[in-house]
């Protein structure tokens with residue numbers, strides 16, 4: 291049978307069958323010994339062939355792993371189709387430099403990203419419309435949610451439909467609350483729950499995929515805390531290709547190889563577009579910051 295690993299715990303793999311299977315949702319499986327010999331290890335997210343062995347404490351074995359589309363995070367998760375980058379409009383205030391770095395990282399991995407600004411209920415509107423305008427102009431879908439008030443589920447699901455989507459973002463922005471809203475279950479520990487038990491902030495430690503029951507083939511996962519993505523391999527001269535609204539100006543500058551930094555304004559199409567408001571101030575400023583970071587890192591190599 292074909293299935294998908296949605297959880298791993300102590301060497302057991304929880305596999306859900308791709309086709310409906312006698313009303314059974316999950317099979318508890320072990321990996322075949324052959325994987326260890328090949329120095330392979332099944333990961334959460336893997337699409338696998340599995341068979342029923344029917345021994346006492348385990349129901350099946352994972353026999354084969356289908357080719358992975360990608361492998362992300364630690365502990366690793368495979369076959370992530372989309373990433374929803376979550377920030378809150380306030381408490382904590384959004385860090386747009388971090389957001390822009392994450393967007394570059396997602397483009398490097400060729401993963402489709404969308405932005406979710408949560409806590410709309412406690413956020414002033416000028417900020418919400420400004421962020422929406424900036425990032426829609428950069429060709430990213432933007433969703434405004436208030437997970438606490440159960441607002442925004444439908445729009446998010448239209449983006450996530452038929453995919454495995456990972457939630458990424460700093461802690462405290464409402465990822466666990468969004469997970470609960472999406473799955474309609476009370477599965478993820480939220481900051482508030484942790485406060486009540488007096489144990490301080492709980493963070494998700496294992497990777498687990500959840501099925502969204504009312505939308506076909508749709509899966510979601512929370513990522514452990516905030517997962518930074520390394521972009522330091524990127525040559526800063528290539529960076530503008532990872533800003534879609536700057537990439538639009540590609541080839542229009544006077545100098546070939548223009549990096550849109552210290553080149554004179556009248557000879558740089560990106561700077562001209564910036565001046566016309568086609569590229570937002572904060573995006574261009576963050577481009578400059580990331581450019582300089584990448585350049586100084588590279589000079590140490």
Ligand SMILES: Nc1nc2c(ncn2[C@@H]2O[C@H](COP(=O)(O)OP(=O)(O)O)[C@@H](O)[C@H]2O)c(=O)[nH]1
Nearest residue numbers: 409436437438461462463464465466467480481
């Ligand atoms: N006002 C408001 N608070 C929220 C919203 N979503 C989550 N919170 C609160 O923000 C805190 C952190 O939420 P949590 O889901 O644990 O964030 P995570 O660390 O990203 O998983 C909790 O106290 C939540 O109740 C929202 O839409 N509006």
Ligand SMILES: [Mg+2]
Nearest residue numbers: 465466479494
């Ligand atoms: Mg959380």
Ligand SMILES: [Zn+2]
Nearest residue numbers: 543548550558
């Ligand atoms: Zn230029």
